[in-house]
Amino acid sequence: MSTVVRHEHAHHFESAEQEFSAAKMGMWLFLVTEILLFSGIFVAYTVFKNLYPEMWSEASKQLDWKLGAVNTVVLITSSFTMAMAVRAAQTNERGENKGKIVGLLAATILLAGAFLVVKYFEYSHKLHVGTLPGEHYFFPGIQAANAHIFFGIYFLATGLHGIHVVIGMSILFWVLLRARKGHFYNQYYTPVELGGLYWHLVDLIWIYLFPLLYLV
Amino acid sequence: MSASNSDTHAHAHGGNYFEAARGLKSWLITLDHKRIGVMYLFWVIAAFLFGGLLALGVRLELWAPGETIMSADTYNRFFTLHGLVMVFLFIIPGIPAALGNFVLPLQLGAKDVAFPRLNLLSFYIYVVGTCMALYSTIAGGVDTGWTFYTPYSATTGGSVVMMTLSAFILGFSSILTGLNFIVTVHKMRAPGMSWYRMPLLIWALYATSIIQVMATPVLGITLLLLAMERALGIGIFDPALGGDPVLFQHFFWFYSHPAVYIMILPGMGVVSELIATFSRKRIFGYRSIAFSSLAIAIISFLVWGHHMFVSGQSVYAGMIFSFLTFLVAIPSAIKVFNWTATLYQGSISMQTPMIWAFSFLILFTIGGLTGLFLGTLGTDVHLHDTYFVVAHFHYVMMGGTVMAFFGGVHYWWPKIFGRMYNEALAKISAVLVFVGFNVTFFTQFVLGTRGMPRRYYNYLPEFETLHKVSTMGVLIIGLGVTIMVLYLAKSLLSGEKAVANPWGAKTLEWTHAASPPVLHNFDETPVVEEPPYHYPAPGEESRPTKVPA
Ligand SMILES: [Cu+2]
Numbered sequence: 001m002s003t004v005v006r007h008e009h010a011h012h013f014e015s016a017e018q019e020f021s022a023a024k025m026g027m028w029l030f031l032v033t034e035i036l037l038f039s040g041i042f043v044a045y046t047v048f049k050n051l052y053p054e055m056w057s058e059a060s061k062q063l064d065w066k067l068g069a070v071n072t073v074v075l076i077t078s079s080f081t082m083a084m085a086v087r088a089a090q091t092n093e094r095g096e097n098k099g100k101i102v103g104l105l106a107a108t109i110l111l112a113g114a115f116l117v118v119k120y121f122e123y124s125h126k127l128h129v130g131t132l133p134g135e136h137y138f139f140p141g142i143q144a145a146n147a148h149i150f151f152g153i154y155f156l157a158t159g160l161h162g163i164h165v166v167i168g169m170s171i172l173f174w175v176l177l178r179a180r181k182g183h184f185y186n187q188y189y190t191p192v193e194l195g196g197l198y199w200h201l202v203d204l205i206w207i208y209l210f211p212l213l214y215l216v
Numbered sequence: 217m218s219a220s221n222s223d224t225h226a227h228a229h230g231g232n233y234f235e236a237a238r239g240l241k242s243w244l245i246t247l248d249h250k251r252i253g254v255m256y257l258f259w260v261i262a263a264f265l266f267g268g269l270l271a272l273g274v275r276l277e278l279w280a281p282g283e284t285i286m287s288a289d290t291y292n293r294f295f296t297l298h299g300l301v302m303v304f305l306f307i308i309p310g311i312p313a314a315l316g317n318f319v320l321p322l323q324l325g326a327k328d329v330a331f332p333r334l335n336l337l338s339f340y341i342y343v344v345g346t347c348m349a350l351y352s353t354i355a356g357g358v359d360t361g362w363t364f365y366t367p368y369s370a371t372t373g374g375s376v377v378m379m380t381l382s383a384f385i386l387g388f389s390s391i392l393t394g395l396n397f398i399v400t401v402h403k404m405r406a407p408g409m410s411w412y413r414m415p416l417l418i419w420a421l422y423a424t425s426i427i428q429v430m431a432t433p434v435l436g437i438t439l440l441l442l443a444m445e446r447a448l449g450i451g452i453f454d455p456a457l458g459g460d461p462v463l464f465q466h467f468f469w470f471y472s473h474p475a476v477y478i479m480i481l482p483g484m485g486v487v488s489e490l491i492a493t494f495s496r497k498r499i500f501g502y503r504s505i506a507f508s509s510l511a512i513a514i515i516s517f518l519v520w521g522h523h524m525f526v527s528g529q530s531v532y533a534g535m536i537f538s539f540l541t542f543l544v545a546i547p548s549a550i551k552v553f554n555w556t557a558t559l560y561q562g563s564i565s566m567q568t569p570m571i572w573a574f575s576f577l578i579l580f581t582i583g584g585l586t587g588l589f590l591g592t593l594g595t596d597v598h599l600h601d602t603y604f605v606v607a608h609f610h611y612v613m614m615g616g617t618v619m620a621f622f623g624g625v626h627y628w629w630p631k632i633f634g635r636m637y638n639e640a641l642a643k644i645s646a647v648l649v650f651v652g653f654n655v656t657f658f659t660q661f662v663l664g665t666r667g668m669p670r671r672y673y674n675y676l677p678e679f680e681t682l683h684k685v686s687t688m689g690v691l692i693i694g695l696g697v698t699i700m701v702l703y704l705a706k707s708l709l710s711g712e713k714a715v716a717n718p719w720g721a722k723t724l725e726w727t728h729a730a731s732p733p734v735l736h737n738f739d740e741t742p743v744v745e746e747p748p749y750h751y752p753a754p755g756e757e758s759r760p761t762k763v764p765a
Contacts (some may be wrong), residue, residue: 004277011327011736012326012327012328012332012334012404014741017643021459022330022399022402022403022404023331025399025402025403026306026330026334026395026396026399028394029395029398029399029429032430033391033429033430033432033433034433036430036433037433037434037436037437039433039434040433040434040436040437040438040441040467041437043442044452044463045465047460047463048452051460052458063687077539078758105471128715133444133448133450134444134445134448134449134451134457135448135449136448136452141665145458146451146457146458148450148451148457148458149450149451149452149457149458149459151446152448152450152452153452154449156440156441156444156450160440167725192465201464201719
């Protein structure tokens with residue numbers, strides 16, 4: 001008795017292996033474009049950190065590194081649950097791992113949600129005290145000029161990252177729905193694997209953003 | 217992703233890809249790379265005609281000094297929109313997304329690109345981007361020039377944010393197409409189609425795709441920063457707010473210099489096909505042409521600073537960028553020499569696509585060599601921001617890419633639509649465009665060396681004659697293009713039916729697929745047994761080239 005839905009490869013591929021390796025390569029290329037997108041922000045970060053070093057360290061101290069650290073732990077844990085979900089799908093033979101896949105995906109999504117909640121508190125604090133980008137900046141506590149640029153880059157980097165978290169959650173939710181229908185087993189787990197790759201990238205970007213913004 | 221039933225069903229009819237399914241809806245939701253290519257083709261030709269009308273407006277305004285037909289503000293919007301439409305809506309998607317989409321899987325012997333849904337998505341993203349660009353012209357227009365230089369672009373009126381977001385969106389379309397092509401080339405080649413058996417168009421599209429994937433995200437973040445600069449005043453590019461306007465130029469050209477190779481490399485690929493086919497000869501230096509495409513793709517990332525010789529970057533940076541710019545000319549020259557060597561002792565047939573290929577060879581060579589004038593620090597200081605730059609750019613982009621695009625359109629037209637066009641009219645049109653082009657832009661080299669600045673609305677009386685000549689050239693181009701539109705439209709309606717291989721070409725789309733091809737391209741997957749362009753070698757005359765009747 002089989003409880004998995006057997007996968008048929010799309011008509012324009014010769015085999016399921018060809019389909020899988022094409023999908024995986026496409027995902028890797030997509031991840032490269034994501035890294036390049038963020039690299040523009042890292043360049044801007046480097047330029048202005050060198051242009052206004054005192055302002056930079058003063059402004060950076062306004063960020064709460066404890067909240068940043070909590071979020072880092074949350075995301076690393078979510079990467080771990082994600083990797084476990086992929087493993088569960090790869091070793092799923094007749095549907096015996098279905099509950100495990102669904103549970104681990106749900107855990108990953110919940111951790112992503114926890115990250116956003118922490119981010120929400122950080123953002124609302126900044127809205128309140130006025131450490132905001134550009135012309136909306138009104139925080140009186142920083143002596144050095146041009147602190148609005150730091151917060152412009154802060155909001156752009158974390159905002160863009162936050163959007164990626166939301167997109168990642170949506171993708172993983174779609175994967176979860178399919179996992180519940182029993183679509184993934186050791187012969188076919190492409191969406192779990194690719195969703196996982198995407199999620200690891202989202203984590204990785206945060207692992208760079210955290211020290212650069214909060215600790216420097 | 218499972219095989220859709222409607223596809224299998226349609227295939228059973230055995231008709232060509234037009235007959236496989238009917239009705240508007242079958243086009244709007246098609247996953248067939250050929251149909252997506254055709255939709256792109258009509259869209260980019262429409263963009264070309266629109267951009268051309270804008271150019272006509274600019275040139276008519278410059279017929280005489282002072283106000284001729286429009287105000288200075290309108291003029292600024294015209295040339296900005298001309299640049300944006302031609303670059304982002306026509307040239308960048310022109311060859312890869314329209315012709316490439318159609319030809320690439322066929323030349324590889326594949327049934328489709330690797331990700332057909334992504335392909336359709338990239339088309340719709342392109343449509344959305346186009347609509348946003350059009351909307352921003354109605355809602356205030358943009359007068360920054362296509363380069364969006366800060367701080368002007370952060371402070372001027374008009375709908376700059378909408379236009380930058382449009383270019384941002386169009387960038388995604390370009391990234392997805394590039395990504396799709398790279399994976400297709402790696403994973404979808406027919407049995408026997410090794411890397412060195414791939415037609416040179418594939419190599420060129422592959423190199424282009426690498427640039428699209430690697431450079432476009434940087435444009436994306438640049439435009440996002442610019443949009444934030446305008447919306448929130450974040451101050452990154454505005455010196456009044458502590459920002460650095462030259463940083464914008466670095467960001468912009470880090471994308472936009474490689475982007476000129478996104479625009480020219482596919483043209484080089486098309487010309488390689490045309491020259492091999494219409495010389496009936498194996499292409500000379502196959503590998504060096506193939507690898508020069510990759511060399512261009514790599515070096516193109518290292519030369520962006522040659523746009524900023526007078527922008528206040530350091531002298532040493534200028535020298536290095538100047539050197540690297542000379543370096544990137546080498547692979548382009550390698551291609552030109554190899555094409556010329558292919559022509560040597562070939563049995564050249566001057567059919568319409570070949571006339572376009574010759575136009576390309578002549579004009580691109582002039583465009584490339586004048587690029588070296590501009591890459592040289594000393595002369596660039598003199599020529600910077602003059603009509604010389606405008607002329608150089610148009611010799612490369614229009615003289616190069618547009619000629620190759622039209623050569624490609626005329627070459628693959630019988631394959632795409634299954635119909636021939638009026639050869640005599642086509643030749644007249646090609647010659648008119650070539651002549652008109654030189655009248656328009658050669659004068660601009662002269663104007664530039666005499667000190668006429670680009671983008672100016674008004675000019676000194678001594679430039680009037682040359683400006684008038686240049687404007688007359690545009691009218692000649694316009695005549696040529698009008699004739700082309702008419703005979704191509706006639707061909708669609710009542711053209712003579714095309715045979716499978718009217719040119720006696722050697723690549724798979726001609727030798728193994730019908731005109732137009734069936735839904736899944738080939739009746740059975742082709743098996744490749746010889747290198748591309750395998751015409752008899754000189755002295756091997758006993759083996760005649762088969763030219764189907
Ligand atoms: Cu350049």
